[in-house]
Amino acid sequence: xxxxxxxxxxxxxxxxxxxxxxxxxxxxxxxxxxxxxxxxxxxxxxxxxxxxxxxxxxxxxxxxxxxxxxxxxxxxxxxxxxxxxxxxxxxxxxxxxxxxxxxxxxxxxxxxxxxxxxxxxxxxxxxxxxxxxxxxxxxxxxxxxxxxxxxxxxxxxxxxxxxxxxxxxxxxxxxxxxxxxxxxxxxxxxxxxxxxxxxxxxxxxxxxxxxxxxxxxxxxxxxxxxxxxxxxxxxxxxxxxxxxxxxxxxxxxxxxxxxxxxxxxxxxxxxxxxxxxxxxxxxxxxxxxxxxxxxxxxxxxxxxxxxxxxxxxxxxxxxxxxxxxxxxxxxxxxxxxxxxxxxx
Numbered sequence: 001x002x003x004x005x006x007x008x009x010x011x012x013x014x015x016x017x018x019x020x021x022x023x024x025x026x027x028x029x030x031x032x033x034x035x036x037x038x039x040x041x042x043x044x045x046x047x048x049x050x051x052x053x054x055x056x057x058x059x060x061x062x063x064x065x066x067x068x069x070x071x072x073x074x075x076x077x078x079x080x081x082x083x084x085x086x087x088x089x090x091x092x093x094x095x096x097x098x099x100x101x102x103x104x105x106x107x108x109x110x111x112x113x114x115x116x117x118x119x120x121x122x123x124x125x126x127x128x129x130x131x132x133x134x135x136x137x138x139x140x141x142x143x144x145x146x147x148x149x150x151x152x153x154x155x156x157x158x159x160x161x162x163x164x165x166x167x168x169x170x171x172x173x174x175x176x177x178x179x180x181x182x183x184x185x186x187x188x189x190x191x192x193x194x195x196x197x198x199x200x201x202x203x204x205x206x207x208x209x210x211x212x213x214x215x216x217x218x219x220x221x222x223x224x225x226x227x228x229x230x231x232x233x234x235x236x237x238x239x240x241x242x243x244x245x246x247x248x249x250x251x252x253x254x255x256x257x258x259x260x261x262x263x264x265x266x267x268x269x270x271x272x273x274x275x276x277x278x279x280x281x282x283x284x285x286x287x288x289x290x291x292x293x294x295x296x297x298x299x300x301x302x303x304x305x306x307x308x309x310x311x312x313x314x315x316x317x318x319x320x321x322x323x324x325x326x327x328x329x330x331x332x333x334x335x336x337x338x339x340x341x342x343x344x
Contacts, residue, residue, distance in 0.1 A: 011051040017293035021333035029293035031286035034206035038214040052203035056266030066174040071156035083239035085149035090245025091120025091140035143197035182212040213274040213281030256315035300337030
């Protein structure tokens with residue numbers, strides 16, 4: 001199925017967060033949540049967990065999976081490398097320098113990356129302004145780690161680096177098989193689109209994305225990928241600074257989890273998170289793509305599920321917006337979660 005097929009029905013989202021002015025609701029943000037075990041049991045939900053929704057960068061652990069399974073030892077990938085291959089990084093020097101080193105291992109340069117360029121995220125996140133006339137490189141693109149992994153997979157497979165984003169390139173066929181395996185959706189039934197970085201991306205029901213993340217937490221070997229899923233998840237959890245960047249949500253979430261959570265955001269309001277100790281995954285989507293209400297609702301979901309404690313709350317509170325103020329500095333309202341998970 002491709003994006004040229006007739007449009008499916010719109011997802012049936014429910015209110016998950018709202019802004020309040022003078023204690024009265026003003027703007028309402030809709031979305032859906034799925035809480036699923038590694039066996040596929042839906043433990044709690046809200047909204048539509050069955051419609052296929054684009055995963056965007058939440059898919060990255062499964063896009064990196066074939067390379068790590070086949071080439072991690074041969075290419076001497078350490079945990080920080082693996083985390084970076086799954087990253088939506090901020091373009092900080094620690095990210096770009098590692099990407100450049102990984103490319104050099106296969107004799108490639110920045111020119112091989114087909115992700116394009118954008119202003120590195122760390123400027124906006126840290127409240128900085130880029131220098132006048134600044135020019136940015138492909139290494140600073142938030143998906144440069146993912147693309148480097150795809151190039152490394154092409155090299156490991158003995159395939160050309162050129163055209164590595166083509167849907168029929170062996171790299172993308174391997175990734176499609178990985179997504180099908182972890183989602184439980186046959187490859188020919190996967191809904192495909194093109195991501196912001198020009199790579200193929202797949203839409204999955206939230207229940208499938210949540211289960212896929214839950215499967216990353218299992219100690220028992222996967223029937224296809226062996227111990228690689230646990231290795232990927234542990235690498236991400238141990239090196240959240242490589243997955244994300246200073247002040248950003250995945251870094252804060254994994255700090256809050258104190259080693260028990262693996263987290264991955266996706267563009268336009270997608271979030272997935274899983275707990276190693278529980279073997280449970282959460283996948284969420286906010287319909288308007290706004291990350292702030294998604295984080296407000298996610299923190300509420302974690303509280304409703306009993307995943308939070310006094311140690312996790314400082315990091316989680318950093319995900320929440322401050323009270324709304326007008327131009328005179330007067331506090332006029334706030335954003336609150338209205339999410340009500342239904343336990344199954």
